[in-house]
Amino acid sequence: MKILVTGAKGQLGQVFQKKEKQIKAEFIFQDSKALDITDFDTLEKYFQKNNFDYCVNCAAYTDVEGAESDKEKAFLVNATAVEHLAKLCQKHQVVLIHPSTDYVFDGQKKSAYSENDQTHPINVYGASKLEGERHIQKHLTTHFILRTSWLYSEFGKNFFTFIKGQIDQNAKEVSITTEQKGTPTNANDLAAFILWLISQKSKDYGIYHFSNKGSLTWYDFTLKIKALYKSALEVKAVAHFETKAKRPENSTLDKSKLTMHFNYEVKSWEKSLANLIAEIG
Numbered sequence: 215m216k217i218l219v220t221g222a223k224g225q226l227g228q229v230f231q232k233k234e235k236q237i238k239a240e241f242i243f244q245d246s247k248a249l250d251i252t253d254f255d256t257l258e259k260y261f262q263k264n265n266f267d268y269c270v271n272c273a274a275y276t277d278v279e280g281a282e283s284d285k286e287k288a289f290l291v292n293a294t295a296v297e298h299l300a301k302l303c304q305k306h307q308v309v310l311i312h313p314s315t316d317y318v319f320d321g322q323k324k325s326a327y328s329e330n331d332q333t334h335p336i337n338v339y340g341a342s343k344l345e346g347e348r349h350i351q352k353h354l355t356t357h358f359i360l361r362t363s364w365l366y367s368e369f370g371k372n373f374f375t376f377i378k379g380q381i382d383q384n385a386k387e388v389s390i391t392t393e394q395k396g397t398p399t400n401a402n403d404l405a406a407f408i409l410w411l412i413s414q415k416s417k418d419y420g421i422y423h424f425s426n427k428g429s430l431t432w433y434d435f436t437l438k439i440k441a442l443y444k445s446a447l448e449v450k451a452v453a454h455f456e457t458k459a460k461r462p463e464n465s466t467l468d469k470s471k472l473t474m475h476f477n478y479e480v481k482s483w484e485k486s487l488a489n490l491i492a493e494i495g
């Protein structure tokens with residue numbers, strides 16, 4: 215089994231590199247320099263030359279604030295390049311596993327979002343990711359679109375590494391918003407699920423929600439990180455931060471489709487956070 219991982223130096227890509235030995239397969243990790251997914255000629259030749267069984271697309275434009283002023287780049291990477299990837303996967307019989315986002319929703323629903331709920335992105339990043347999803351659904355049968363939320367890990371710039379950095383530097387206080395509700399997702403859990411899907415050779419293609427279990431604010435998440443590190447960091451609750459990009463008020467994802475379809479147990483956000491901290495210290 216031959217698996218291409220694009221965007222291999224990103225957060226999820228690095229988690230994959232850590233876990234590659236967990237299944238019997240040949241992994242080819244390509245970062246943005248070695249394989250730019252917007253370079254269509256190169257991508258086409260690359261797919262022709264290699265006989266991939268799976269492509270895990272960890273490449274994305276993820277700068278939610280930056281996307282507001284660089285709409286063209288966000289759509290090029292998250293939509294146009296994904297369309298191309300989907301067409302190539304269809305042509306070469308490759309299964310595409312593609313993470314998407316909770317930001318495809320507007321956040322007005324009071325309960326968790328299921329896969330069938332109406333999408334209505336309220337920022338450019340969310341709109342570009344939604345267009346990517348639509349291209350995949352249009353051009354490729356063999357796909358898993360995995361919408362995830364608040365991805366964190368020990369790698370790269372994410373909310374967890376930001377708070378951990380503040381704690382490590384003995385910062386006195388941080389101000390964190392109480393405005394949004396959702397669920398953090400340990401990227402290690404998402405990668406483990408993707409590897410499980412591949413090992414099962416599942417053909418239950420489609421769109422699924424994957425996050426950890428629970429619903430909380432960034433403020434609640436910060437308090438838990440602080441408690442687990444037994445830190446004295448003062449966490450100030452702030453109702454609203456002015457940002458370029460709007461964020462959904464509630465982007466909690468309902469995972470029942472995934473848990474029922476695959477009989478797969480998703481970990482609670484507290485357990486998963488504790489696991490990561492126990493692992494990395």
Ligand SMILES: NC(=O)c1ccc[n+]([C@@H]2O[C@H](COP(=O)([O-])OP(=O)(O)OC[C@H]3O[C@@H](n4cnc5c(N)ncnc54)[C@H](OP(=O)(O)O)[C@@H]3O)[C@@H](O)[C@H]2O)c1
Pocket residue numbers: 220221222223224225226227245246247249250251252271272273274275276291312313314315316343362363364365366370372
């Ligand atoms: N992070 C979150 O909170 C979050 C939440 C929900 C969903 N997701 C989704 O989860 C997936 C993984 O996110 P992540 O946190 O791992 O993102 P990330 O850390 O920003 O990694 C994205 C990677 O994609 C690469 N990339 C950008 N443009 C590329 C191109 N044209 N060709 C090839 N590679 C390119 C980047 O490389 P350079 O740095 O060299 O540009 C980077 O290494 C994405 O699909 C994202 O939309 C993330």
